[in-house]
Amino acid sequence: MPRPEAVIFDIGNVLITWNPERIYDQVMPDRAARERLFDTVDLHGMNDRIDRGAPFRDTVYSVAQAYPEYEALIRLWHDRWIEMASPPIEASWQILRGLRGRGIPVFALSNFGIDSFAHAETHYPQLGEFDRRFISGHMGVIKPEARIYEMVEEATGLSGQQIFFTDDRIDNLEAAAARGWQTYRFADPGSGPAGLAEALRCAGLPVA
Structure with a gap:
């Protein structure tokens, strides 16, 4: 892979x-x-x-x-x-920052309203740390509908196994996997970050 x-x-x-x-x-x-x-x-x-x-x-x-x-x-x-929508899961943000610091592009793909996302940004400035954000309210389509994944592929020029995607909902992951994306189900705030870090390492990505 x-x-x-x-x-x-x-x-x-x-x-x-x-x-x-x-x-x-x-x-x-x-x-x-x-x-x-x-x-x-x-x-x-x-x-x-x-x-x-x-x-x-x-x-x-x-x-x-x-x-x-x-x-x-x-x-x-x-x-x-x-x-x-609180608190932030700090260990996940550390993983994201570690990837980005090593030159790996990190994107957001989230079901989020236009106004609610703007509200969240006033409390969580770290939402500005992505290289690119795909927010459903602005896209007019939500996960797990196929079109939202297509839009990400069209915008980034990436597809299939070039993309590693983590989400907590199995239906969202199944839709991504159907397009060939590599996926990891984030289980919960307690064990999720450690499992994500291991999955990223297994995919060959640099994780501190």
Whole structure:
């Protein structure tokens, strides 16, 4: 297997923790009540629309208005979003910086809204450290749809095994692997960075 020419990182749960349920568990100690909220309101589907480019606040508040009994809770998706997207996974950033410092291009490929990404940048200046960023809200398509991977290939001139991609979601990785990309599933913030470092070494990349 050839050595990859670039490494592509997902952001959520690879570089920055993404856990909306944690915030809802804090404000809704009754776990059954929180589960009813998520069963009744498709909050992750709402987030997918934002990741495709829909306006962040307007989308969340519109869904909230449609469910008066949950309105205040749904608005938290916008109002306390940065708490859902925290903390950064520092060991992953160290790997990214090590690769970049050794001349390996590092890109982001992430399902992220236009407004929510801009908001994240105000809290995480390290989001500017990529050589190139592919953010779904700006692209108008989300993982794991084939088109988003095609767009990355078209923009970078890389394809197949020239690309090493890490993501926490198996469906996103399967779509990339179907195009011949080398992939690694990032398991969790605790063990994920060590496994990623080893996978990168096995791919022939320099990892400190």
